[in-house]
Amino acid sequence: MRRQLLGRTGLTVSAIGFGAWGIGGTVAGGRSYGATDDAVSLAALDAAFDAGVTFYDTAPLYGEGHSEELIGRAFHHRRDRVVIATKVGYADFSSPADFSPGAIRASLDGSLKRLGGGWVDVLQLHDPVPTLLRDRPEVAECLARLREDGTVRVLGASVKSPADALPLLDSGLIGLIQCNFSMMDVRAQECGLLARAEAEGVAVVARTPLCFGFLTGTLSGDEDFAADDHRARWPRPQLRAWADGARALLEAADRPEGEDGTTTALRFVLGFPAVACAIPGMLTPGHVAENCRAGSCPPLSAAARDRVMACNRAHDGFILRSTTP
Numbered sequence: 001m002r003r004q005l006l007g008r009t010g011l012t013v014s015a016i017g018f019g020a021w022g023i024g025g026t027v028a029g030g031r032s033y034g035a036t037d038d039a040v041s042l043a044a045l046d047a048a049f050d051a052g053v054t055f056y057d058t059a060p061l062y063g064e065g066h067s068e069e070l071i072g073r074a075f076h077h078r079r080d081r082v083v084i085a086t087k088v089g090y091a092d093f094s095s096p097a098d099f100s101p102g103a104i105r106a107s108l109d110g111s112l113k114r115l116g117g118g119w120v121d122v123l124q125l126h127d128p129v130p131t132l133l134r135d136r137p138e139v140a141e142c143l144a145r146l147r148e149d150g151t152v153r154v155l156g157a158s159v160k161s162p163a164d165a166l167p168l169l170d171s172g173l174i175g176l177i178q179c180n181f182s183m184m185d186v187r188a189q190e191c192g193l194l195a196r197a198e199a200e201g202v203a204v205v206a207r208t209p210l211c212f213g214f215l216t217g218t219l220s221g222d223e224d225f226a227a228d229d230h231r232a233r234w235p236r237p238q239l240r241a242w243a244d245g246a247r248a249l250l251e252a253a254d255r256p257e258g259e260d261g262t263t264t265a266l267r268f269v270l271g272f273p274a275v276a277c278a279i280p281g282m283l284t285p286g287h288v289a290e291n292c293r294a295g296s297c298p299p300l301s302a303a304a305r306d307r308v309m310a311c312n313r314a315h316d317g318f319i320l321r322s323t324t325p
Helices: 038-050 066-075 101-115 137-148 162-169 193-200 236-252 261-269 285-296 302-314
Strands: 003-005 012-014 055-057 083-088 120-126 152-158 176-180 203-207 275-279
Touching: 003 275, 012 275, 038 066, 038 285, 055 203, 055 275, 066 083, 066 101, 083 101, 101 120, 101 137, 120 176, 137 152, 152 203, 162 176, 162 193, 176 193, 193 203, 236 261, 236 302, 261 275, 261 285, 261 302
Parallel strands: 055 083, 083 120, 120 152, 152 176, 176 203, 203 275
Antiparallel strands: 003 012
8 A cells, every 4th residue: 555645744644545434324314325334344444454544534423423433443452553534513413513612622522532542633624614714713723722732633624615625724724635536526626726735735635536436437327325325315317427427537547458447536536646645435345455456556647637637628527516415
């Protein structure tokens, strides 16, 4: 597994990280990919560690703390060998965001208990409004104190839209941005976020690099997903647009014979210098093996990346924003 610098944070992480939304399972008011089995989730975490994965992204919202609990169980005896990123802002799916200093500290205290460690490597604001740190200096002061006292090593933000990250970077506090970025969703490149992050030494962590599994190239868009799978909520035209788009993008990438779509899609994301880590969701040891193959492959060539970007422009993107649930 290739190792990469996490921007200018001083940390080094695996090129492929573990997106731990799914292992939180299904809770009232929120969906991921359906019900999970803790034994399988723990086996996936162990398999990821054995494969060289060192970056694990979670949040109190994922299974209302269950994802964090599983990561704490998996790594309590080897905590110093992994980089764990969690978030603040949301406690459950029924409550609004709360970024007050008191809520931030309470959320972090809960995460530390579940994770079983005395510190958090990366603490991310979870879907903050772009002007949060400008409009509420008390939030920035609280975060700075947490970093100064060593409870948090790196401050970051996991944003709804890549463009939301740009005003947050003006604070000078943010060392990591997590955002959607894939062959199917290139907004982070188009809005200038990747260029700015590279220039300022801010690490970018690419979320949904496989577009909910569609960039594996194995989905048709006509699947009947289980009711507790979030993909069941997307309109059929969007699912088909993703499936058709995946075929066009993987063809544009001109992948080597025998290379699966997962590897090609992850190689694309990792070809951009600002991207320190891609975090596909992993639910089983099989997912781990499939995703981690890309971590030992070279990034997609500049020419192949250009063809993928041209394919996006030719199709005016593949996100049917009017049909977003």
